[in-house]
Amino acid sequence: MPSQTPIKNVVVLGATGNIGLPIVKALVNHRNHYSVTAVTRNAAKSKSLFPPQVKVAESDLSPSSLRTLFQDQDAVVSCVTSNSIATQKSIIDVALESGIRRFIPSEFGMDSGNPAAADLIPLIATKVPLTEYLKANQDQMSWTAIITGMFFDWALRNPFPLAYDIPNRKAVVYDSGEYEHECTNIDKIGEAVAALLSPEHEEETANEFVYVNSFTATQNKVVAAIEEAMGEKMEVTRDTSLGLRERMLGAREKDPNDPITGLGLIVASFFGVGGLNEYSKNTKSRLWNVRLGLREEFLEETVREEVAKWKKGAGENDSMSRSNRKPGQAE
Numbered sequence: 001m002p003s004q005t006p007i008k009n010v011v012v013l014g015a016t017g018n019i020g021l022p023i024v025k026a027l028v029n030h031r032n033h034y035s036v037t038a039v040t041r042n043a044a045k046s047k048s049l050f051p052p053q054v055k056v057a058e059s060d061l062s063p064s065s066l067r068t069l070f071q072d073q074d075a076v077v078s079c080v081t082s083n084s085i086a087t088q089k090s091i092i093d094v095a096l097e098s099g100i101r102r103f104i105p106s107e108f109g110m111d112s113g114n115p116a117a118a119d120l121i122p123l124i125a126t127k128v129p130l131t132e133y134l135k136a137n138q139d140q141m142s143w144t145a146i147i148t149g150m151f152f153d154w155a156l157r158n159p160f161p162l163a164y165d166i167p168n169r170k171a172v173v174y175d176s177g178e179y180e181h182e183c184t185n186i187d188k189i190g191e192a193v194a195a196l197l198s199p200e201h202e203e204e205t206a207n208e209f210v211y212v213n214s215f216t217a218t219q220n221k222v223v224a225a226i227e228e229a230m231g232e233k234m235e236v237t238r239d240t241s242l243g244l245r246e247r248m249l250g251a252r253e254k255d256p257n258d259p260i261t262g263l264g265l266i267v268a269s270f271f272g273v274g275g276l277n278e279y280s281k282n283t284k285s286r287l288w289n290v291r292l293g294l295r296e297e298f299l300e301e302t303v304r305e306e307v308a309k310w311k312k313g314a315g316e317n318d319s320m321s322r323s324n325r326k327p328g329q330a331e
Contacts, residue, residue, distance in 0.1 A: 026190030
């Protein structure tokens, strides 16, 4: 979809979330110098999180609120949480009414373009109709769905009991630990969004699933990298990805609203079930890293950086704890 003028004005919904913040910062820092509106539920509380040139707006994501925000905007990036995915249909409708040129839905995960995805993961089942709706209206507004696999650095810095738990030196390794799966650091997601909206890539990324990653890894390599960076061994528990899936399905029947079951089903597919997280192997021609000019990243370097951040934080917390002890109190 060729354009007379470059995309300049970009609205980011859910801008304070795990990927919303990196996306806003990447847009601001990109050589295209996008004008960014960060939309949150509490603008006053969130304003300090963003660079000063970012306009921070408050919205409950209602159509009336969004109609005002979407005026004179070129693109919308939706980073709404999984609990708000159902609201995207009305967001898309307002974007269509407002003349938005490009819509990026809240995908940012496993390969929802895989026909098996909706049957394997309930969350993806809610996303597929939205992509189909965008396809049905792509003559009015183009779209791009970004597939990223596992949020790798985020998973390392947040104790993740179903996989890696650095503070407690524990890891769960599925099957042989040799399944090659896609890992993407959250800053790379922001870089991909900024790149695909640029004049160089706007046309070729229109109405496409865009696949990116930071690297392809195995769990055995991840654990080895963590142990090397930590200077100590992890306590490794062995499990099977199919076994995890079956347990999560059983738990889901008892409590359909339990968020842990949804996460468990995603983790099972991260590490093998359904082939949803190996797109660099199956669709090499569609891996967009080089085409978008994204910087190369490496597993060991990412792990070293995350472990160093954790050690620094743990040391500071320990120092604060000691400084608050009463004189003579035992350590």
